[in-house]
Structures are given as C-alpha cells and as structure tokens.
Amino acid sequence: DQQVKQNSPSLSVQEGRISILNCDYTNSMFDYFLWYKKYPAEGPTFLISISSIKDKNEDGRFTVFLNKSAKHLSLHIVPSQPGDSAVYFCAASHGGTSYGKLTFGQGTILTVHP
Amino acid sequence: DAGVIQSPRHEVTEMGQEVTLRCKPISGHDYLFWYRQTMMRGLELLIYFNNNVPIDDSGMPEDRFSAKMPNASFSTLKIQPSEPRDSAVYFCASSLQETQYFGPGTRLLVL
Numbered sequence: 001d002q003q004v005k006q007n008s009p010s011l012s013v014q015e016g017r018i019s020i021l022n023c024d025y026t027n028s029m030f031d032y033f034l035w036y037k038k039y040p041a042e043g044p045t046f047l048i049s050i051s052s053i054k055d056k057n058e059d060g061r062f063t064v065f066l067n068k069s070a071k072h073l074s075l076h077i078v079p080s081q082p083g084d085s086a087v088y089f090c091a092a093s094h095g096g097t098s099y100g101k102l103t104f105g106q107g108t109i110l111t112v113h114p
Numbered sequence: 115d116a117g118v119i120q121s122p123r124h125e126v127t128e129m130g131q132e133v134t135l136r137c138k139p140i141s142g143h144d145y146l147f148w149y150r151q152t153m154m155r156g157l158e159l160l161i162y163f164n165n166n167v168p169i170d171d172s173g174m175p176e177d178r179f180s181a182k183m184p185n186a187s188f189s190t191l192k193i194q195p196s197e198p199r200d201s202a203v204y205f206c207a208s209s210l211q212e213t214q215y216f217g218p219g220t221r222l223l224v225l
Contacts, residue, residue, distance in 0.1 A: 032212045043118070043205050043216030044157075089157065093212050100145045100164065102214060106156045 003027045004092050006105035013112050019077040021108050023090035026071065030092040034102065035064060035075045038087045047088075048075070080112045118217035120206050126223045132194040135220045138187055139208030147214060148181055148191050149205040157205075163189065196224045 005024045013019045021035075031052040036044035050057040050064045050073070057064050063076045077084055087109050091102040119138040127133055139146045147162040161171040166183045174181070178197070183189040193200055201223050207214040 034213060036216075041218075041221075043207075043218050046213050046215065049213060100209060100212065101147075101159065101162060101170065102212070103159075104157045 002106075003030075004090060004103045004105040006088075006090060006108050008108050009106070010109040010111070013080045013110065015082055015112055015114050016079045019075075019080045019084065019110055019112065021075040021077075021088050021090075021110065023073050023075075023105055024071060025073075025092050027092070027094070027103075028071070029094040030103075031095065032093045033064070033066060033073050034091045034093075035062075036089045036091060036104075037084075038089065038107070044089055077110075080110075082112050082114050085110055085112050118206055118208055118215055120204075120217035120220050122220060123218060124221045124223075126225065127196055128225050129197055130195045131224075132192065133196045133200075133222060133224075135191040135204050135206075135222070137189045137191070137206030137217060139189070139206070140215055141187070143208035143210050143215075144186075145209040145214075146183060146189050147207040147209070148189070149207065149216075150202045151205060151219075152202045160191070193222075196222075198224045200224050 003026050034049040035047040037047050038044040048059050048062045048064050050066050066073045087107045089107045090105045093102050121136045148160040151157045160173045161181045163183045181191045203219045203221050205219045207216040
C-alpha cells in the first residue's frame with residue numbers, strides 16, 4: 001500500500017520556466033509534508049516543508065502548496081535552473097506512535113534544459 | 115556540524131560474507147533512521163531508533179539484517195550472510211523533529 005505517490009516519474013522543463021512537481025497521499029493522518037532533492041551519488045537533502053495547518057509555504061524560488069481536501073501537494077520552482085536537475089521526493093509524517101517517521105514517494109526526475 | 119557520516123562509501127563483497135555499515139548521526143539528534151534505495155522499490159525505511167532504542171524494525175527484510183545503536187553517536191547495520199539481492203544504496207538519516215538529514219549513503223554490491 002503506497003501511501004505517498006508521485007505519479008510522474010520524470011519532468012522536463014526549459015530553463016527559466018516553472019517546474020511543477022506533484023504528490024498525492026492517501027493517509028489522512030499525515031500532518032507534515034516535506035520535499036527532498038537528490039543528486040546522483042549523494043543522499044537526499046531537505047528542501048522545504050509544510051504543516052497541515054497551512055496551505056502554502058515559500059522559500060526563495062521554491063513554493064509548496066497543500067490541498068488537504070484533495071490530499072495533494074505540489075512543489076513549484078520558479079524560475080527553473082539547470083542546477084535544479086535532480087530527483088525530487090515528497091515525504092509525509094504524522095504524530096502519535098509514528099512520530100519522526102517519514103513515508104516517501106517514489107521520486108520524480110526533473111531535468112531542466114538550458 | 116559535519117552532517118551525517120556514513121562508512122564505507124562503497125562496499126563490494128561476495129555472497130555469504132558479513133557486511134557492516136556504519137553511521138554517525140548529527141550531534142544532538144535523537145532519531146536515527148536506516149533506509150535502503152533500489153530501482154525497483156525506491157527509498158525504503160528499514161528501521162529507526164529514538165534515544166538509541168529501536169522503535170520500528172518492520173522494514174527489515176529478513177533476519178539476516180540487524181541494526182544496533184550502542185550510543186547516541188554511532189549505529190551499525192549488519193547483513194549476515196549477504197546475498198546479491200541486498201545490493202543497493204543504504205542511507206542513514208538523523209533528526210531532532212520531523213526533518214531528517216541524510217548521509218551520503220553506502221553503495222553495496224554483493225557478487
């Protein structure tokens with residue numbers, strides 16, 4: 001049972017344009033969501049997060065949107081740069097006995113063309 | 115802080131051999147996680163600790179896998195005996211709250 005899904009395995013975008021990466025989840029208990037970026041031969045690095053009490057969080061070129069009713073979140077990168085080319089994972093967590101544990105999506109490969 | 119440190123970065127071994135992966139979490143973090151990444155299954159959580167105590171090991175694939183955290187600054191993941199299907203990248207991560215910080219990973223190849 002995949003509780004966090006990234007249905008697009010890959011995305012190709014032109015430099016300067018917007019990149020939109022999508023993520024859906026099924027567990028309504030999730031209350032905290034994160035995006036990680038991963039370059040080849042490196043570990044995932046934290047990018048941005050959002051709590052379920054918000055619907056938007058912005059950090060520079062990166063904005064995460066959360067639609068709780070649709071159980072959907074998205075990551076917008078504006079403007080996209082070639083250095084943004086990486087694998088992007090969304091992840092979710094909830095409290096209680098599972099506090100601290102993240103459930104990851106399968107990842108989306110973003111390629112930004114010069 | 116140096117971040118999460120993992121060793122070795124690469125390991126090549128033969129089937130049946132014991133493999134030990136090591137992790138030093140970020141100082142002050144009280145959660146430690148072991149993940150495995152493969153093409154087929156993506157990023158899987160194997161086990162995680164809180165204050166050196168294993169909390170959830172439901173992701174450990176078989177009894178051949180074991181993990182320990184003898185103190186707050188060190189953890190090991192052991193595979194004995196190793197098999198070719200264990201070939202993967204193994205990540206260690208640590209956290210204080212929800213945000214986990216990952217090490218560079220150990221790329222394991224079992225021949």
